[in-house]
Amino acid sequence: MLLPFLAPCLVFLLAVSVAVCTPYHAPASLRPRDIAGVVRGVNTTDENGHVYVRREIRDLKENHADQWNLYLLALERLQGSDQEDPYSYYGLAGIHGRPYQVWQGAPGLTHKLGAASYCPHSNELFLGWHRPYLALFEQVLHAHMQEIAATAPVKEAKRFAAAAQSFRMPYWDWGLGGAKAVVPEFFMQKSIRIVELDGVETMMRNPLYAYRFHPLVPGDFTHKWMGINETVRWPDSDNFTAPSRQEVFAQTFIEQSTSLISGIETAFRASNFSGWAKQLEDPHGWMHGIIGGGWDETQNKTKYRGHMWPLEYSAFEPLFMLHHTNVDRLWALFQALKPNVTMGTSNIGPNGNVFLENHQLVNDTTSLLPFRRANGAFWQTRDTYDTRVLGYAYPETQAWDFASTAAYRAHVTSAVATLYGSKTRALLLQSKNQVTGGLLGASLHDDDTFTDWTIEFAVAPVDVGAWTRLTPATHERATTSVGRGQKGVLAERATGQDVVRGTTGLTTHLLDQIQAGQLESLGADHVVPFLRERLVWKVLSGTGNVITGPSLSALTIQVASSKAHIPEDPGALVEYGKERKRYPEITRGKPGGGAA
Known part of the structure; x- marks a missing residue:
């Protein structure tokens, strides 16, 4: 049964063009000038030299209209990029999982090349690795946005240039309770209304609904995934044409919202990095299942998985980055509460990847492939502790607004207590x-x-x-x-x-x-x-x-x-x-x- 708020979004689906035209290529600012694969984040700052904040996506939509429209246009443009470009949506998503290709020459263990991905899961590098990964995506998205803003009419040029400069990638705070413990309607619409830079209101394919492969590349994926043309949520079968069931996604999220909030609250009880990282991966993983689906045959649900469930394919799901940006934000809040808690040494167990052997010892100086710094060295977790190094903060972590460290910490404590x-x-x-x-x-x-x-x-x-x-x-x-x-x-x-x-x-x-x-x-x-x-x-x-x-x-x-x-x-x-x-x-x- 469709949820009430889904009904209006179905009226205009047939009026939307979903064709992908000539693929875009990476903006000039991303083409290698020195070392391939360098992650800088976005380096724009305000008049006081402070980095800009990543906003909750509903706040972005409701209160920052120019950035919201630029975001949708830039994300759609990125998704339409030539899949052979390493900075395309396809190329960036592939870093996380399949097609298990070497990205920008970053080395791996010879015997694992082509058989494993860069992403570390089930070990304590999880948080540190995803931080430069998100910053890379943000960096590429921002470059597309700047090129789009540059096409604004002359009288609106400064307005959109300023909106693009202060933009940072949004997050979806799926841990909010009350009236916001629902899936935003605009995640589930095939089309979405935007205002073009010339002021004309129009409908466009919604880049938050699905990513369309153009094309599916033979050999890149396996099993059913090699025949599904666009990302799906809660499909009703393993057929290549099985539709997304957005209503099941929405209902499942409502059912699990209490558990998600509880999971976040439990994670904030941790006194050390290891406990925090392990506990946070619990609600993190719940969200992968809630979005992708595929575990419960009751209440008309099925065991058929969407792209967000398997690690190998999850980064192709458009909500992946919004979800993981929120995970990164939660870590930033934990860091503000416990600034002296850092990653120690741990054994990753049987959870190696393309650059880590099983049972390898890791710590905050372990290289985070394939992400390079400007000097050619790979990022390490210890390099990422301060998000400002990568060009961003969150609404709750603007430490420069407070007269003392104690006042800042009290502010973050209050925010966590209020939100979670x-x-x-x-x-x-x-x-x-x-x-x-x-x-x-x-x-x-x-x-x-x-x-x-x-x-x-x-x-x-x-x-x-x-x-x-x-x-x-x-x-x-x-x-x-x-x-x-x-x-x-x-x-x-x-x-x-x-x-x-x-x-x-x-x-x-x-x-x-x-x-x-x-x-x-x-x-x-x-x-x-x-x-x-x-x-x-x-x-x-x-x-x-x-x-x-x-x-x-x-x-x-x-x-x-x-x-x-x-x-x-x-x-x-x-x-x-x-x-x-x-x-x-x-x-x-x-x-x-x-x-x-």
Whole structure:
């Protein structure tokens, strides 16, 4: 069933031309002048020498009309670029996954060339690598935008030149709650209304809806992907012509919004880089599944994957960059809160790529191929800690607006608490302000503490063959459910020797059950028997099939609780105790259940 807000966007679909004309080539500013593959970001600044900010995409559309129109025109132009150009949309997306080609001469391990991509997932280079990758895309997009702005009528030339100069790539904050916990309608329209630089309003093919391959290159892709002409979301089959089901994407996002917010809030509890990186990859991966689809056969959903699910193809999806720019923003917020927390040394396990061997040790001095600096050396994570080096900031990270570091940190703390303070906090405080406390009254104590509940996942170091393991890493997942809603982490082949662990929040879902009259309170005497009866999960492979039987022997799932305190200051983060109590009896006797 179509969602109500989808109806108006279907009226004008047939009036849109979707033909791709003569391919564009990279702007002159991107053609190699010294060293190929140099990532500079965008180096324009305001009159005070400050970098410009990346804006939330709905803010860009609603409040910065000139930049919004230039963005759509530039993105459409980039998507129409000659696919053989390394700076084309196709060439840039291919850095992340297939077609596994060497980009701008960046070397790789000889035995992996043509068989692996540059992108590191499931290891701590994930955040550092994506930062210059996003900056490269922004750099190319900005160059196209400047060329478009230069075509404005003479009387509008300064206006559009200024709009282009201050533009930075937008992000989609998929962690917002309330009225914004929906997929923006303009993501799901095949056509979109814009205002040309001469002031004429017109319709154009929507570059945020899909990327059209022009052409599909024989040998670049495999399996069904070699025959699908444009990126799809939630297809209803593996046929080459299977349509995108935008309504399923929209509904799934609504269903999972609470889990996404909870995942962000949980990530911000981390005290070190490793914990932050691993926890953030959980909601990151959920979004890949929510956009691409392909894991659930219930409610008329299917196991047929769209491009955003598999790592090899996800960067071709137009929402990929918006999604990952938000992930980068969340990291920037974490850095502002904990400026002394940096990446240490870690073993990447079985998660090598074209330039990393499996089980290699990495740290913040590991080269991030294929991205070069102006001196020819490759970027390293330590080079990326300050986003201003790559020419941008975010609305919350404009440190120059504050008189002291302490004031800046207080500002960011308040922003995180306000944006991602979780539904749990809001519900419990609401119950406190009611005369009787309502159904939730018994869950918040007089000292403003409550019991927080989480699910802990672990995979033991055993050989489990084709089994997919739980880790907040790749774009595949296992799911658990309690009452209404689902929670999950992601899946990848388990062949390494490291025990992989993950955590996901339960408290908000339990509060929903309390409001529904199904649970009395967050106290252990109520939650333990409730979860013992209600908590179930299923483990799915990368193709969406449910895994059962002996393959689950490597999995351990258990429930834990800790004490949490809600500060009086709404701009302060919820404080979580370090002591955790585990309840193996909740999951004992179920697949993967019991003590770790």
